[in-house]
Amino acid sequence: MIDPKTLAARFPGDFLFGVATAAYQIEGSARADGRKQSIWDAFSKMPGRVHNGDSGDVACDHYNRLDEDLDLIKEMGVEAYRFSIAWPRIIPEGVGRINEKGLDFYDRLVDGCKARGIKTFATLYHWDLPLALMGDGGWAARSTAYAFQRYAKVVMARIGDRLDAVATFNEPWCSVWLSHLYGIHAPGERNMRAALAAMHHTNLAHGLAVEAIRHVTPNVPVGLVLNAHSVIAGSDSAGDKAAAERAFDFHNGAFFGPVFKGEYPKSLVSALGDKMPAVEDGDLAVINQKLDWWGLNYYTPMRVLDDARQGAEFPATQPAPFVNPEKTDIGWEIFPSAMTDLVVDLYDRYELPEMYITENGACYNTEVENGEVNDQPRLDYISDHLAAAADLISKGLPVKGYFAWSLMDNFEWAEGYSMRFGLVHVDYETQVRTVKKSGKWYTQLAAQFPKGNHRAG
Numbered sequence: 480m481i482d483p484k485t486l487a488a489r490f491p492g493d494f495l496f497g498v499a500t501a502a503y504q505i506e507g508s509a510r511a512d513g514r515k516q517s518i519w520d521a522f523s524k525m526p527g528r529v530h531n532g533d534s535g536d537v538a539c540d541h542y543n544r545l546d547e548d549l550d551l552i553k554e555m556g557v558e559a560y561r562f563s564i565a566w567p568r569i570i571p572e573g574v575g576r577i578n579e580k581g582l583d584f585y586d587r588l589v590d591g592c593k594a595r596g597i598k599t600f601a602t603l604y605h606w607d608l609p610l611a612l613m614g615d616g617g618w619a620a621r622s623t624a625y626a627f628q629r630y631a632k633v634v635m636a637r638i639g640d641r642l643d644a645v646a647t648f649n650e651p652w653c654s655v656w657l658s659h660l661y662g663i664h665a666p667g668e669r670n671m672r673a674a675l676a677a678m679h680h681t682n683l684a685h686g687l688a689v690e691a692i693r694h695v696t697p698n699v700p701v702g703l704v705l706n707a708h709s710v711i712a713g714s715d716s717a718g719d720k721a722a723a724e725r726a727f728d729f730h731n732g733a734f735f736g737p738v739f740k741g742e743y744p745k746s747l748v749s750a751l752g753d754k755m756p757a758v759e760d761g762d763l764a765v766i767n768q769k770l771d772w773w774g775l776n777y778y779t780p781m782r783v784l785d786d787a788r789q790g791a792e793f794p795a796t797q798p799a800p801f802v803n804p805e806k807t808d809i810g811w812e813i814f815p816s817a818m819t820d821l822v823v824d825l826y827d828r829y830e831l832p833e834m835y836i837t838e839n840g841a842c843y844n845t846e847v848e849n850g851e852v853n854d855q856p857r858l859d860y861i862s863d864h865l866a867a868a869a870d871l872i873s874k875g876l877p878v879k880g881y882f883a884w885s886l887m888d889n890f891e892w893a894e895g896y897s898m899r900f901g902l903v904h905v906d907y908e909t910q911v912r913t914v915k916k917s918g919k920w921y922t923q924l925a926a927q928f929p930k931g932n933h934r935a936g
């Protein structure tokens with residue numbers, strides 16, 4: 480563990496420390512005040528999709544405990560809160576009727592943050608697509624991109640005046656590949672054509688939303704949050720290195736390419752172009768608008784080997800073994816320097832604006848003992864990754880802040896409640912919150928900011 484004061488001294492005085500959550504993972508109250516179902520409400524009820532049949536019906540009951548949870552953030556002394564807005568609370572059927580009561584909740588949320596001096600970083604889409612839109616094909620349908628644009632407009636018109644930043648999407652990799660190709664997340668598709676359609680329509684929706692946001696709230700910095708993969712070849716062989724490059728194009732280039740360069744990676748188009756939906760005239764220009772910032776969600780590297788089997792589908796890779804045998808309780812390899820290398824590589828490849836680490840954290844399922852949660856491994860994980868973030872700053876990269884994932888334990892998607900990522904422990908029976916050792920350490924660290932008590936740069 481690194482002493483918080485020593486670590487703090489490696490960051491500029493205006494570096495932002497925050498915590499992050501997402502609507503479906505914490506809010507609960509799935510049927511309250513006019514909210515309709517999202518694809519995750521439906522998916523989590525399907526047998527075998529989510530561990531233990533868990534769902535976000537109650538989650539952390541944040542919808543009813545909003546003030547208590549905002550007080551917790553305030554007490555933790557962090558400066559910013561990254562949260563997401565549930566589309567099915569705002570436009571319950573995805574299109575059509577606007578639900579004022581849903582907007583009221585986020586009004587209270589942003590007012591509550593402002594009253595407590597907490598900066599607000601909103602994400603418009605963290606995977607809870609209104610279920611009604613699946614009738615048209617969900618993200619596989621182009622019309623969903625336009626529905627999203629309208630939703631973005633509605634949200635910004637109501638709460639945009641109190642947002643410090645807004646992101647269109649959280650981790651399109653998950654809502655595209657993990658959800659439409661690998662079948663792990665809602666809607667659970669395993670189909671390349673559907674996945675490629677979701678890819679293009681998500682990218683288009685991002686661009687359309689950027690236009691809408693800039694129109695309604697021109698002063699709110701707009702960005703996109705990507706779980707860019709640190710793709711590392713499993714060996715120095717030419718085959719594995721080429722595989723890593725293909726994997727980069729598929730996992731990262733599918734989003735970074737159109738958004739930051741105005742084009743899909745050539746390798747992806749040449750391998751899969753015949754399965755892609757129509758990219759209409761003007762789409763790439765809409766997608767490729769300059770952003771004010773981007774967010775990186777980083778947890779673990781992706782190690783790959785060439786999959787030389789005949790007919791292996793692009794990117795034709797298979798997983799390579801971990802280099803560091805140490806992993807978190809969800810089974811992810813711990814490798815902080817991969818985050819540094821990834822960010823350097825991304826700034827080499829693309830013209831990127833300034834960035835935040837919008838998510839980083841670790842799964843350890845440590846329970847409460849005598850009123851304490853001794854999650855030293857999480858604390859070590861976070862301090863080592865913050866040291867990697869400080870390395871980036873020393874190299875001159877524009878890293879402006881760090882958001883720990885997550886404020887509190889929550890519904891971990893297909894893993895249900897079995898995997899805990901919080902700085903704060905949640906007892907799901909009683910909804911009692913207990914700040915973990917890592918949370919207390921994070922508070923000590925945040926307490927060093929923004930006091931300008933160390934040199935800038």
Ligand code: IFM
Nearest residue numbers: 501650776838884891900
């Ligand atoms: O819980 C998720 C979050 O919703 C998105 N990023 C990764 C986290 C841990 O899996």
